[in-house]
Amino acid sequence: MSSITQTTPAPASVRQYRDYDQPLWKRLLLTREMAIIALLIVVVIIASMTIRGFGQPITLTYLILDVTPILLIALPMTLIMITGEIDLSVASVVGLSSVVTGVLTHGGMPFEIAALIALLVGGIGGAINGFLVTVVGLPSLAVTIGTLALFRGLAVGLLGTTAVTDFPEFWTDLAKAKLGTTGVPLVIIPFLVLLVIFAVLLHFTPFGRGIYAIGLSKETAAFSGVDVGRTKFILFVLAGLVSALAGIYYTLRFGSARGDNATGMELQVIAAVVLGGVSVFGGRGALHGVIAGVLLIGVLASALRLANVTSDVINIITGVLLVISVVSSSFLAWLRTRRRAPGGKPRVEVSTAG
Amino acid sequence: MTIPPGAADPAPALELRDIRKSFGSVVALRSGTIEVDAGSIHALVGENGAGKSTLVKIVAGLYRRDAGVFRLEGAEVDFTSTADSKAAGIAVIYQEPTLFPDLSVTENVFMGRQPVGRFGRIDRKAMRAEVDGLFQRLGVRIDPDRPADGLSIADQQVIEIAKAISLDAKVLIMDEPTAALSGVEVDRLFQIARSLRDEGRAIVFISHRFDEVFDLCDTVTVMRDGAYISTSRIADTNVDEIVRQMVGRDVTELFPKQETTIGDPLLEVEGLTSAGIFHDITLTVRSGEIVGLAGLVGAGRSEVARAIFGVDHYQSGTVRLNGKPVPAKSPTAAMRLGLALVPEDRRKQGLVLDSSVSRNTTLAIREQLAKFGIITSGFENRAARVWASRLEVKTNALSTVAGTLSGGNQQKVVLGKWLATEPTVLIIDEPTRGIDVGTKAEVHRLLSELAGQGMGILMISSELPEVLGMADRVLVMREGRITAEIDRADATSENVMFAATHAEEQHS
Amino acid sequence: GDSGSGGGEGDGGNLSITFLPKNLGNPYFDTSNAGGEEAIEEFDGTFAEVGPAEATPDGQVSYINTLTQQGVGAIAISANDPKAICDALNEARDAGVKVVTFDSDTNTDCRDVFVNQADAEGIAKVQVDLIAEQIGDAGEIAILSASANATNQNAWIELMKEQLAADHPGIELVEVVYGDDDDQTSFDKTAALLQTHPNLKGIVSPTTVGIAAAARYLQTSEYQGKVALTGLGTPNQMREYVEDGTVTAFALWNPADLGYLAAYASKALIEGDITGAEGDTFDAGKLGEYTVGADGVVLLGDPFVFDAENIGEFDF
Amino acid sequence: MSTATTTPTSNVTKRLGAIGKAREFGILLALVIVIIAATAANPNFLFSADGWRDLLLTPSILVLVAVGQAIVLITRNVDLSVGSVLGLTAYLTGRLFIDFPGIPIIAVFVIAVAFGGVLGLINGALVAFAKVPAMVITLGTLYAYRGINVLWTGSDRINASDLPKSFLALGTEQFLTIPILTIIALVVLIIAGWYMKNTRGGREFYAIGSDPAAAELYGLRVTRRLLTAFLLSGALAGLGGVLYAARYGTINSQAGSGWELDAVGAAVIGGVAIVGGVGSVWGAAIGAVLLLTINRALPILGIPDFWQRAVVGVLIIGAIVLDRVLAVRQKRKLIEARDDS
Numbered sequence A: 001m002s003s004i005t006q007t008t009p010a011p012a013s014v015r016q017y018r019d020y021d022q023p024l025w026k027r028l029l030l031t032r033e034m035a036i037i038a039l040l041i042v043v044v045i046i047a048s049m050t051i052r053g054f055g056q057p058i059t060l061t062y063l064i065l066d067v068t069p070i071l072l073i074a075l076p077m078t079l080i081m082i083t084g085e086i087d088l089s090v091a092s093v094v095g096l097s098s099v100v101t102g103v104l105t106h107g108g109m110p111f112e113i114a115a116l117i118a119l120l121v122g123g124i125g126g127a128i129n130g131f132l133v134t135v136v137g138l139p140s141l142a143v144t145i146g147t148l149a150l151f152r153g154l155a156v157g158l159l160g161t162t163a164v165t166d167f168p169e170f171w172t173d174l175a176k177a178k179l180g181t182t183g184v185p186l187v188i189i190p191f192l193v194l195l196v197i198f199a200v201l202l203h204f205t206p207f208g209r210g211i212y213a214i215g216l217s218k219e220t221a222a223f224s225g226v227d228v229g230r231t232k233f234i235l236f237v238l239a240g241l242v243s244a245l246a247g248i249y250y251t252l253r254f255g256s257a258r259g260d261n262a263t264g265m266e267l268q269v270i271a272a273v274v275l276g277g278v279s280v281f282g283g284r285g286a287l288h289g290v291i292a293g294v295l296l297i298g299v300l301a302s303a304l305r306l307a308n309v310t311s312d313v314i315n316i317i318t319g320v321l322l323v324i325s326v327v328s329s330s331f332l333a334w335l336r337t338r339r340r341a342p343g344g345k346p347r348v349e350v351s352t353a354g
Numbered sequence B: 001m002t003i004p005p006g007a008a009d010p011a012p013a014l015e016l017r018d019i020r021k022s023f024g025s026v027v028a029l030r031s032g033t034i035e036v037d038a039g040s041i042h043a044l045v046g047e048n049g050a051g052k053s054t055l056v057k058i059v060a061g062l063y064r065r066d067a068g069v070f071r072l073e074g075a076e077v078d079f080t081s082t083a084d085s086k087a088a089g090i091a092v093i094y095q096e097p098t099l100f101p102d103l104s105v106t107e108n109v110f111m112g113r114q115p116v117g118r119f120g121r122i123d124r125k126a127m128r129a130e131v132d133g134l135f136q137r138l139g140v141r142i143d144p145d146r147p148a149d150g151l152s153i154a155d156q157q158v159i160e161i162a163k164a165i166s167l168d169a170k171v172l173i174m175d176e177p178t179a180a181l182s183g184v185e186v187d188r189l190f191q192i193a194r195s196l197r198d199e200g201r202a203i204v205f206i207s208h209r210f211d212e213v214f215d216l217c218d219t220v221t222v223m224r225d226g227a228y229i230s231t232s233r234i235a236d237t238n239v240d241e242i243v244r245q246m247v248g249r250d251v252t253e254l255f256p257k258q259e260t261t262i263g264d265p266l267l268e269v270e271g272l273t274s275a276g277i278f279h280d281i282t283l284t285v286r287s288g289e290i291v292g293l294a295g296l297v298g299a300g301r302s303e304v305a306r307a308i309f310g311v312d313h314y315q316s317g318t319v320r321l322n323g324k325p326v327p328a329k330s331p332t333a334a335m336r337l338g339l340a341l342v343p344e345d346r347r348k349q350g351l352v353l354d355s356s357v358s359r360n361t362t363l364a365i366r367e368q369l370a371k372f373g374i375i376t377s378g379f380e381n382r383a384a385r386v387w388a389s390r391l392e393v394k395t396n397a398l399s400t401v402a403g404t405l406s407g408g409n410q411q412k413v414v415l416g417k418w419l420a421t422e423p424t425v426l427i428i429d430e431p432t433r434g435i436d437v438g439t440k441a442e443v444h445r446l447l448s449e450l451a452g453q454g455m456g457i458l459m460i461s462s463e464l465p466e467v468l469g470m471a472d473r474v475l476v477m478r479e480g481r482i483t484a485e486i487d488r489a490d491a492t493s494e495n496v497m498f499a500a501t502h503a504e505e506q507h508s
Numbered sequence C: 001g002d003s004g005s006g007g008g009e010g011d012g013g014n015l016s017i018t019f020l021p022k023n024l025g026n027p028y029f030d031t032s033n034a035g036g037e038e039a040i041e042e043f044d045g046t047f048a049e050v051g052p053a054e055a056t057p058d059g060q061v062s063y064i065n066t067l068t069q070q071g072v073g074a075i076a077i078s079a080n081d082p083k084a085i086c087d088a089l090n091e092a093r094d095a096g097v098k099v100v101t102f103d104s105d106t107n108t109d110c111r112d113v114f115v116n117q118a119d120a121e122g123i124a125k126v127q128v129d130l131i132a133e134q135i136g137d138a139g140e141i142a143i144l145s146a147s148a149n150a151t152n153q154n155a156w157i158e159l160m161k162e163q164l165a166a167d168h169p170g171i172e173l174v175e176v177v178y179g180d181d182d183d184q185t186s187f188d189k190t191a192a193l194l195q196t197h198p199n200l201k202g203i204v205s206p207t208t209v210g211i212a213a214a215a216r217y218l219q220t221s222e223y224q225g226k227v228a229l230t231g232l233g234t235p236n237q238m239r240e241y242v243e244d245g246t247v248t249a250f251a252l253w254n255p256a257d258l259g260y261l262a263a264y265a266s267k268a269l270i271e272g273d274i275t276g277a278e279g280d281t282f283d284a285g286k287l288g289e290y291t292v293g294a295d296g297v298v299l300l301g302d303p304f305v306f307d308a309e310n311i312g313e314f315d316f
Numbered sequence D: 001m002s003t004a005t006t007t008p009t010s011n012v013t014k015r016l017g018a019i020g021k022a023r024e025f026g027i028l029l030a031l032v033i034v035i036i037a038a039t040a041a042n043p044n045f046l047f048s049a050d051g052w053r054d055l056l057l058t059p060s061i062l063v064l065v066a067v068g069q070a071i072v073l074i075t076r077n078v079d080l081s082v083g084s085v086l087g088l089t090a091y092l093t094g095r096l097f098i099d100f101p102g103i104p105i106i107a108v109f110v111i112a113v114a115f116g117g118v119l120g121l122i123n124g125a126l127v128a129f130a131k132v133p134a135m136v137i138t139l140g141t142l143y144a145y146r147g148i149n150v151l152w153t154g155s156d157r158i159n160a161s162d163l164p165k166s167f168l169a170l171g172t173e174q175f176l177t178i179p180i181l182t183i184i185a186l187v188v189l190i191i192a193g194w195y196m197k198n199t200r201g202g203r204e205f206y207a208i209g210s211d212p213a214a215a216e217l218y219g220l221r222v223t224r225r226l227l228t229a230f231l232l233s234g235a236l237a238g239l240g241g242v243l244y245a246a247r248y249g250t251i252n253s254q255a256g257s258g259w260e261l262d263a264v265g266a267a268v269i270g271g272v273a274i275v276g277g278v279g280s281v282w283g284a285a286i287g288a289v290l291l292l293t294i295n296r297a298l299p300i301l302g303i304p305d306f307w308q309r310a311v312v313g314v315l316i317i318g319a320i321v322l323d324r325v326l327a328v329r330q331k332r333k334l335i336e337a338r339d340d341s
Ligand SMILES: Nc1ncnc2c1ncn2[C@@H]1O[C@H](COP(=O)(O)OP(=O)(O)OP(=O)(O)O)[C@@H](O)[C@H]1O
Pocket: B023, B026, B027, B028, B029, B046, B047, B048, B049, B050, B051, B052, B053, B054, B055, B095, B394, B404, B405, B406, B407, B408, B409, B434, B436
């Protein structure tokens, strides 16, 4: 079998490069993010039709008030998780900034200055995380388990058994104020501003390109002039700042600065971010999915509470949803490959002759 | 399993016929055909993306064919996992080394089939003894107890070879095993391959280096665009013939060195030292000059390149570009000053494998592409298209994930990514590793052209002809030191190899 | 589920009353809620029970909001924070929901009535008296409390400190630690207390979770019978320890009665019998008639001391 | 490095081996410092009967859970559901004693461990077959298992009086001054440590975590190993649940909540890399002991209750920084040693 089949030499053809191998609608619609958004819409529609009281505007008000801290923190958390790191200390920073605001206000400082200092403290907390992760080179999970305890400990230590409750009414009212008669809380505005900033930062800047590159291949990113350390440091500081902001909001909304404010919120944030399609291994995810993830969990909880479902069932549903959301996509992929596989072939027919 | 000489053996050891395999809309193989006899070494050649590795992966049980016949010693088989192929007596050296970075070299060689004693306890002594024997045979100088992490690509490749050989398989498939190796290692490998052939094994050898193919193999099969083209006995054919079949046209001269005027020094490295890795490295690259950096695998050339570019640490020494100091430990700063590095390990250092061709091509220039700090996919695609077509990257869409490209096409994307930064000095580590003849000529022409335009190029290469053909000046490294500096006119393979292997030699 | 959403039908107003304890899964509140349910069945209202899994104010706020949306008649709540849930409660009240706090109060302006288990003075005194008696009125003692911000515990601890200083100069309170109303934390804190203070003579734990965990640790340690333990506990949880001598006596009111009274106070508010003003009186079924005191406080009665003699008679 | 053999590297080799040990060594050092400091402040910490017992007893259950967690982490996965599994099996243990009076203790152990194993297997199956990140799956089952627990338990609670005395005794009894619980934990630790180091299965866990794609190429049975890892983690959490019941005697629906972070923390502090392939169950066990011993040492050292958590945080960070510094120093020495050879 040494016959040489000579084909006619053809001139090197000029290759055409399409931008995308899939049409726009497919790229937009068949994504994890869209699946979550669709699910969110379905849940809202079903809930408004079947659950008494869900359709009122007040539901929206309470929903937004409830999820705002998670929405806020989810923004920097998404970026951090896309780089493949994680920050478990965010809820503790919420508590710490709440306490700092409280202690300083209680000590006679104007609220505005106290809040600014609390923001600063949050930023410093984030910088500590960032320093330990990027300069010392420790795994972020271990570092932030440590600072989770440290920041919470500082918060509890600073206030002890007391809770500060004397905040200026102007600010506490503002935290709960609504936009005109719409029932939409005013806090949505600072959130939207931050959302735009973070969305542009992640999806439309060189910095954001670097974030994805780091998450997918740290080494390649470093070889390509992405300053891996600086990028991560900035993100941890941002997480600290935004968490501190959420802490101030938290303080104002409940009118109470306590050391244990927002305990355990880190897992809620991470659950929502992950539900929104961000990979814990980094490199994957988008902000619209994350926002939908946060809202989906919030809407479900709100609807189920209204339907008098107890919190344990809500937890089960949240958990199952998380599992289904990730399993379903790989299940679909599996189905697709199955349909294409050659039919009816036996699995193995290795000849072991010889 | 020695085949008695002269025994009639009608069934080939390995037979693939009209194998078809597609990934989504991409047809990787249309009609993959190869027939390998026991006791022979069979070359498989073809352009980048011709489907060679895909064929290998089907034999390995990593992919399942969509259609076609696959027989081992005459019996039809269908593998669903790599364990199946191993059990059937097939050993594969993949194109890209895949070691467990955290495990020791020894464990890497034996993973999944460690010798065990009582209670399933792994017999470390036996394992170690076997590795020592194996490494001795291959002439490997790697510490068997060190973790695989941090090994150079060449060392990893050597371990892959050791692993495959120790499997003692009936069919041994080597997918570009020599791409990262230099002469000495290649010779050792060939010795072993020949002795295996003489024991009656069937060997498939894939390479883009024709001298190797003609040196080692008995038969050669050519593929193009996923299809079988021809099979011939090595004795009955020649390089030009095969190249024509592969590429479908004649290929221009391989080392189209342009005469350039060499100008002022651009890159000046002085006394660069990193304890335990390299010492007192002093070198200069001038405008319009291609400086070749030769040496054996593990001589420390890649480390020098990485330190100059600022990826790695160094203890003392200075790096200047255009007279300006290049700060240590900051690739970003080095890039701003006009330095670029095409790294040796394209999968770990060159590419973001899970990202698109377009994103990869523009990763290093993302800041220049941005307008008012904003960058969009549109900008990226526009810039990427220019380089994809210049380097003839074989893909349909710029959104293709880089990891699914063939090895050579991945290399092209990395090249494009760095050329896009329009550097003053380009450091390029193994520029044509895994690139087919046609494109190799293109790359060489491109490098010449760039030098002609005044770029300074520091080219690290383990391929001696490439160094001799392209470099204006050759530096030779041995065990972390520069041992010789030879002008183009004086450089011969003998004196370069001598400097690379003999410590006593001290050129000035 | 439609239990909580019964609209304003019926003449006497909307008698759907929802109990919102500090957290679910707490046997103390189980007992009090059962008392509430009993009362509500007596007067044909609708009973419901909701609450967060962990004792946090923000968890409670979500539920208060939901109850506001559902438009229940009254909320009977044990507050996790005196201030943090205030705004939510006031929004509920603006929407016509009556608010009764029981067990743990909020600020006075956020609720209509507070059903107090026993006045703080009395609770502090019974515990101080018990420990003084058990350690012979001299030596080191420590307190194992609930969470650091628990309103009622903190108030009692302050009063205990005052009473100790005034009437028991021989007793020294060396430390207050917080077990967060978590079994395991309280258990480990007890161990730490005993090691840190080798001369400790007694522990006071003014929380049902804390006292049970401390008793369990003492029972298995070399300190059993040497270090006295008292505080507030439920008979079912403490029975074993009283019987084997780890604990001699502890105190509590009847939580079922507390819930029962809170339910009747809610009913009275809904039906307009009381407004929460001082001097208002209402009927509380089997418990008789109660009068609203200053600041809208309704007092259940004095705490009860359980010991080996009488513990057999109780089951809650 | 002159001849083709490996003789000149043997010196380097030994030092490389030392790096591996240094990972656990740093944490061990931190632990010893904590114990010495606490004992200096109050000799009772180590030298009283209760002090000695608590020193060994308190971390034992977490050691079990951390060992399971370490195995999962080494395969580049994570099991966040361990706290919920522990809580669920602890309650199951109580229920078994209440609903089947006279049930043999050993049967309870077997049932609970098997139950934990099944819960772990569910995690493993979802991760291995659906090929999705374990963190998401187990975060989901963290909520789901806890929810089932709350649903089942309601506000019921198991009290010490519901459990047989002989069972409770397991939680405190000692053998040659070593608590039974500690002995159980040690036996599990030794077996797990041996298995991870010396068997094909154990090494394959490392391989899979080190590079899952390579594991596929090598033809390792990845699915089976992943299932095993999660099964082990679940079963050990189940065992932890039984022992939790024996030790604490009271179990409500929140038992073991938050343990996932302790377990992951213990493993990571003990040198197990969150990205897999690196570390040992020994390190995780030492990490667990360190974590809980710090907690107990602080009151002894006179740190006021409110500030303890802050100090715990500082000490956790200090321990991992120390570990890191030792590792880096060792590595530098090793590279410099290459010049001398
Ligand atoms: N997993 C995959 N998904 C999609 N396309 C793939 C995949 N693997 C290979 N391909 C495509 O199949 C074609 C053949 O690739 P293959 O790796 O077999 O080429 P090759 O002959 O080995 O080339 P080289 O010499 O560059 O290594 C290429 O176009 C490649 O992009």
